Amino acid sequence: MIQVVAAVLIWLLVICLLPGIRVRRDHSVLTAAITISVALTLNIDQVYLSLDPALGGRNFVDPLANVSMVVGIYFLSRAIIRAARPDEAIEKRDRAGMILLAVVIVGLAASFSAxxxxxxxxxxxxxxxxQWSAALYSSIQFGYIGYVVSVTGITCFRFRGDMLRPYFRTAFTCTGVGCSFAVLLVLLVLVMDILHLQGRLDAMRSVSPIYDAAVVAAMAFLCVGLAIPPLARRVLRHRDSVTEEELVSGLTKIWEKTTKKRQDVRLVRDTEMIRRLDRAQKLHRMLVEVQDALLVEPSLGSSLDIHELNVLNAAENYLAGPFVRQVPVRRRKREQAI
Incomplete structure (x- = not known):
């Protein structure tokens, strides 16, 4: 049942990430989510038993799932660290991580074969x-996961305060908490491996319920943390779309009134051409031309009533929004990674 819950949570994350696939430059989180989803799905009893006989009935689905898991954790960690850390060189210091991942995969294959x-x-x-080989097999996987999520969690808590957008701070906090539960999960697995080797099966079974709770908690917090940015962006884009539609509608009358007398300030003489621009471009173009008209002929300002002046002021404030002024291009690119 725990495998089903975990798989459902991560597949829901995949669904949240899919709509932004065209606009998102970095697909590391989506790649990681799909890879981890496959790993968790392979661990569902019905799926496992339907696939393993086709591979000879020798439990080859288990290492396949575990390799998918460590690969997914690697890509997930890289995406979060790239988004959190402002150091551009972090993208170039990836060779050691790839070598470690390769060593882990070889170690999993070697220990499984024994x-x-x-x-x-x-x-x-x-x-x-x-069996010692099985304990080593489990320890290699979860030791690597523990190391990666520890680094990722520390990074989330360390850099969450640097995020300018509130929803990113919330996302990094949830992701950090999820990593903390994942570390607890790793420790519990290692304890159960040791207890099993010692033959203390009753003690091992007593730890199992805590392990199940840690799995659900880790997956829930990680999925929520990773789902917040794309969902928040979609909400904000919808809100911006509604605001732009209202501002364009109100600014069109002002634009026609002011630029009709000063055709020379129109950057595009063809009115039909400006209508073909998207809302944001149209809003910016009309605002610039209205401002130019008022600058060239200040007396035009007296023809605007209080409502029109408020619309003009609202358009200026919207286009000079806080994140246009405050968020560096580098930071915006990094925040788009998750």
Whole structure:
């Protein structure tokens, strides 16, 4: 049941990320989410038992799922760290991470090949965790995950205050909390591996409910943290679209009134051409031309009533919004990564 809940949570994250695939430059989070989704889906009993016999019934689905998991965790960590850290060189210092990931995958393959197993098992570590090779197999995977999520969680908490947008600060906080639960999850797995090797099965089973809760908590916080930015951007884009529509409607009358007498300030003489621009471009173009007309002939300002002056002021404030002035281009690009 825990595998199903975890898989559903991460697939919901994938669904949240898919609509922005065309506008997002960096697809690392989506790649990671899909890879982790595949890993968790392969661990669902019904899926496992339907696929493993096709691979010879030798539990090859288990290392396939675990390799997918560590690869997904790697890409997820890289995306979050790139978004959080302002250092451009962080993108170039990736060779060591790739080498470590390759070593982990080789270690998983080697330790798995040493496990003596008979038939497909949906409880692989429960059935074979008393073998040193199985304990090593589990420790390699979760040791790597623990290291990566620790670094990622520390990065989230360290740089969350640097995020200018409130929803990014919330997202980094949730992601950091999710990483903290993931570290707890790793520690619990390592404890259960040791208890299994010692034959203390009752003690191992007593830890299991805490492990289940940690899995759900880690996945829930991570998915919420990663889903907040794309969802918030969609909400803001919708709000901006409504605001732009209202401002364009109100500014059109002012534009026609002021530039009709001063045709020379129109950057585009063809009125039909300006209508083809999108709302943001149209709003900016009309505002510039109105301002130019008022600058060339200040007396035109007396023809505007209080409502029109308010519309003009609202358009100026909107186009000179706080994030246009405050958010550096580098930071905006990084925040688009998640």
């Amino acid at each position: 496990i003596v197993a008979q038939g497909s098992s949906t409880r692989f570590m429960v059935d074979y965790g008393d």
